[in-house]
Structure formats: structure tokens, C-alpha cells
Amino acid sequence: MVRSDLVVVEDLKKYFPIRTGLFKAKGSFVHAVDGVSLIIKRGETFGLAGESGCGKSTFARLLLRLIEPTGGKVLFDEVDIFSLSKRELKKIRRRMGIVFQDPKSSLNPRMTIYNILKRPLEIHGLGSSKEEKLNMVLEILEKVGLGEEHLNRYPHELSGGQQQRVSIARAIITKPDFVALDEPTSALDISVQAQILNLLVKLQREFKLTYLFITHNLMVMQYVSDRVGIMYLGKVVEVLNTREELNMGRVYHPYTAFLMLSTPAVDIRERGRNKIIVPGEVPSPINPPSGCRFHPRCPFAKEECRRKEPPVTEIRKGHYVACHFPSVTEEKLTPYVEERMESIRKLWRGES
Ligand SMILES: Nc1ncnc2c1ncn2[C@@H]1O[C@H](COP(=O)(O)OP(=O)(O)O)[C@@H](O)[C@H]1O
Numbered sequence: 001m002v003r004s005d006l007v008v009v010e011d012l013k014k015y016f017p018i019r020t021g022l023f024k025a026k027g028s029f030v031h032a033v034d035g036v037s038l039i040i041k042r043g044e045t046f047g048l049a050g051e052s053g054c055g056k057s058t059f060a061r062l063l064l065r066l067i068e069p070t071g072g073k074v075l076f077d078e079v080d081i082f083s084l085s086k087r088e089l090k091k092i093r094r095r096m097g098i099v100f101q102d103p104k105s106s107l108n109p110r111m112t113i114y115n116i117l118k119r120p121l122e123i124h125g126l127g128s129s130k131e132e133k134l135n136m137v138l139e140i141l142e143k144v145g146l147g148e149e150h151l152n153r154y155p156h157e158l159s160g161g162q163q164q165r166v167s168i169a170r171a172i173i174t175k176p177d178f179v180a181l182d183e184p185t186s187a188l189d190i191s192v193q194a195q196i197l198n199l200l201v202k203l204q205r206e207f208k209l210t211y212l213f214i215t216h217n218l219m220v221m222q223y224v225s226d227r228v229g230i231m232y233l234g235k236v237v238e239v240l241n242t243r244e245e246l247n248m249g250r251v252y253h254p255y256t257a258f259l260m261l262s263t264p265a266v267d268i269r270e271r272g273r274n275k276i277i278v279p280g281e282v283p284s285p286i287n288p289p290s291g292c293r294f295h296p297r298c299p300f301a302k303e304e305c306r307r308k309e310p311p312v313t314e315i316r317k318g319h320y321v322a323c324h325f326p327s328v329t330e331e332k333l334t335p336y337v338e339e340r341m342e343s344i345r346k347l348w349r350g351e352s
């Protein structure tokens, strides 16, 4: 562990017991997060992408210990958060925030904006007087582009974008170091998404925040992330350094390549293009495939892929991949991904 590491994740696992219907199959688990190791560096934005159901939200919740792990470790600024007592955890939570995808369901409909934002201050004993708390709330409201006139409103009286601004304010009012953003713009109108993204970038600079940024939108990923982890069925299959690798064109895992070729790049202009064209269906996380989990969908799979789980290797500096045959992807798919990234960049430049 080096000083620049803020969050260090080691072999993190979360299995949910299955308790549905008549079949209370004992010993059956959803392998939501299944042995993830990675590092989030101080001040960076670490992007996390992958199809729905691959464990992204579960991973984010584990980092804040909102749920208990099945195994593994999370070190937050060198502190093993799963070993903390309730009191110690509460103390360190002041330094962590989370923003969920849907602000409507994450904001209590019966509380005014003022009360919603005052809660974290009360929980963490910040602001000594009523007046001081009010000032802190007003200050953070202004930072997220809202004002005094919103104090006594209820969430349903605000637009989706304004609600998400309140969620963001709530996450940063305690002046955290780290914020997990779980698809923070996915539920918003396209016209509002860019505003919220710009706000998040501005706040990151101003408050020196470290972000875990979960999104399935490729353009968003390019725009905000320093590094990106690609998740598949509870595992991270590739970690790319997007700042250094020309905005993610150079990929070595076939899943990453398919994901990038099929994710909507620019929502507005490619609205019809948001069908994932990764071949096949996501297998059940209850009994994940043997060997490499992607092998049933991989057009290049060989016998070894069915048998043996591929280890994570550093294929270029700071670029990690878990695939037995990364050179096949490099040869057969990477040129198309690079072409696509280039066309996205052109689109983007032409319009901005
Ligand atoms: N509380 C829970 N109980 C049981 N299964 C869950 C629970 N939360 C998530 N899961 C399952 O874990 C897997 C990963 O879910 P999630 O982390 O929400 O994925 P993502 O955010 O990538 O869409 C899914 O199969 C989901 O159904």
C-alpha cells in the first residue's frame, strides 16, 4: 500500500443467500461480487462499468460497509473497515459519501430538503448550533446550484435534476474524501445529464474528492474517469488507464471490446444504439460458469478457458486483464474498438 492509495480492495466477496419461492435451496447463493481486488487512488475517478446485474452496486455498498461482506478486505486510508466497531465505523463514514441512481427513491418524501441535509450533520455531530447547521446547509446547497428557496420544499416538488443535486449535497455535506456515485445520471433526462456531470467534476476539484463512478455509458466513462474497471459476473476482468490509453480504445478482454462496441456512445445521437450486442445472455450468477466466466459467450474460447480461471496480469503498465488469450482480442476486436472511439471523439469535438 502506498500513500496515494485511498481505497484498497482485496479479494472482496458478497454472496446473497437465495430465499425465493418454494425452493429454499439450502446452500444456493447469488455470487454478486466474487473475488474483486483493486485500488482506488487518492483524487482519481475510478470508473466501473459492466452489464446490469454484474455486481456494481453491491461492490459500491461493500466499500462503504452498508452491507457485510462474505469475504475479503476493504482498507480505507489504511483502515480495515470490516474490523471496525459500530462507533468507529460511524466516525470513518463521515469521510465517505454515496449517491444512488434514483434520487426519487433515495430521498425521504416526507422530509424537507433542509431536514434531509441536516441529518448527516446531526449524525456526525457537525455544526454546534442551529444557526451553524443552517449555514452549512445553505452553503452546500449553493455549491450544488440550489438556493434558500429550496430549503422548505419536499423532494416531489423538485425536478429529477434538482433531486439529484440534493442527493449529491447530502453525500458531500460532511466533507468526505471519497464518494461512490452509482449511475448518478442514468435516471435523468438527457438534457440534464451533462449538467450533473459537470457539477460532479466541479465539486471533485473544489473538494479534492476521490470518486468511484459507476456507469454503463461509454461517453460518460470517457469524460470523467482516470481509470476504468470492467466487471463481469462478480469479477473485474480488465482495468484500463483511460487517461494514458487514448480514451480506452486499446482493450484486451473480449468482453470489454464487445461492451464498448455496443454501449450507447452519445445518448442523444445514438438513441437507437443502446442494445448490448455482446453475444449470448448473461449467465446466472448463482452457478457461474467454470474457468473463465465469459467463456460461454466468447467466440474465441478454447478448452483452457472452460477449465481454468484466467489470472489477472499486467499487460501494459497499469493495465490489467484476466484473459488466457489477450492477443486474440487485440488482433480481432481492438482495431474496431479504436475506430469506434475515434468516431466518438470526432462526434464530440464537432459538437462541443
Ligand atoms: N439484497 C440482495 N439479495 C439478493 N440478491 C441480490 C441483492 N442485491 C443484489 N442481488 C443480486 O446480486 C447481483 C448483482 O446485483 P447488483 O450489484 O445490483 O448489480 P448491478 O449494480 O451491476 O446491476 C444480481 O444478480 C442481483 O439480483
Ligand SMILES: [Mg+2]
Binding pocket: 056, 057, 058, 182
Ligand atoms: Mg446497480
